[in-house]
Amino acid sequence: MIKRLALTLPTISPLGGGVSEAVRLHLSALAPASFERISVHAVDASTEKVDPAQWRAAELHLHRFFGPKSYSFAPGALISLLKANPDLVHVHGVWQFQCAAAYAWSMLTGKPYVVSPHGMLEPWIRARSPQLKGAVSKLYQNRFLRKAAGFHLLTDKEGGDVAEFVTGQPSRIIRNFAQAFASDGQPPSWMKPEYEGRKVYLFLGRIHEKKGCMELMQAWEKLSQDDADFARASLLVFCGWNDGIEGFERRAEELNRRFGNVLFAGPQYGPDKARSMASARYFLLPSKSEGLPMAVLEAWAAGVPGILTPECNLAISFERGAAFLTGFTPETIYPALKAAHALSDAEWNDASQRSKALAAEEFSEESVRNGLLDLYQAAVDWKRKTR
16 A cells, blocks of 8 residues: 655756646646655756645655756755655656666665656657767666666557566556646737737747747748738747757747747746637647647647647547647648638637547546556555565
C-alpha cells in the first residue's frame, strides 16, 4: 500500500513548459486519492508565475541549483527525498538532476521509482547536444532508466523511445488531461480595435526551433501575398517566450509592417492565457517533435480546433475532426492554413464542438488518476518480486 508519494521535476514554474503543467494536473488528479502525504521536489527554486493555491495539495520542496540550468545540479533534492521518506517517487522528465536524485534515493532505500520521459527520449531530442547527452547517459541516466520500476508513457510512439530500457517493468500509456475551460469574457491584453472580428490563429507556448514558428511565418507570408481576403481577415498571434530563435521578433515585426496581421504578444498566464485562448479561431502547433502537448488539450477544452503535425502524437484529433493536418515545412503549412480559412462558420462550429467533446471524453482527470494509481501499485509489486 502506497501511503507517501513524491513527485520530482525540474521546476514548478510555468516557464518550465508542459512538464510543470502536467505535474500540476497530476497533483490535482491524485489529491482525492487516499495518500497520507504527497510531496513535490523540484531542482529549481523559481516560483515565477506560480499560483501557490494550485500546489496546496502537496508539500513543496524547491531547491537552489548550481551550474548550468540545463542540468540543474541540486543536491538538496536528494536530501529532501530522503527526509520525505516516500514509498514511491514519480520522476518527471529526463536529462536533469532530478533523475540522479531519484536514482540515488532508490539505491539508498531500496524503494521504487517510475519515470515519465515526457517525450524527452524521442530521437529528435536525443540528437540535440549529443555529446552532453551521451555523457549524462553513460554517467548514470542509462542505469537510472533500466532500474526504473515502471514507465508512464504519453503515447504509443513513446513506447519505442524507451524500449531499450524496458526489461519487464510495467509501463502504461496515460494521456494528459485538460481541466474545464473558464474565461472571464474580457478581451486579451493584446487585443486592439483593428483586430476585432478577425480570425485569430493562436500559437501559445515555448517559442523554440522545434515548434515550427519560423516555417509558420514563411507560410503565413506567402498566403497573405496570395490571398488578400486571408490577409485582411486573419491575425497570427504568438503568445509565449522566445527560447533561442534568433531573429524571431524581427521577423514577426517585418510581417506585421507589411500585412498588419502578425503579433508577438509575449508570455500569457492565468486570466491572460484564458482570454487569449477564448479569442482564438484555431490553435497552431506545426511542431517537429512533441510528447503530448498540454496546450492543445487546453485549446480543445476551450472549443478551439487545432492545426497540428503528426509529430504532436494526437492522431485521434484528425479522426475525430478536432484538428487540421499539417506538416512542419512552409509548403505543408500553407494548404492547412488555406483550408482552415475556407471553413464556413457552421463547419467551424462543428469542429469546435468536436474539440470540446474530444477533450472531455478521451482526456479526463478520472482516467489519469486511475491509470497512475494502477501504475504505482504495479511498480511496487514489480520491485518486490525482483529484489
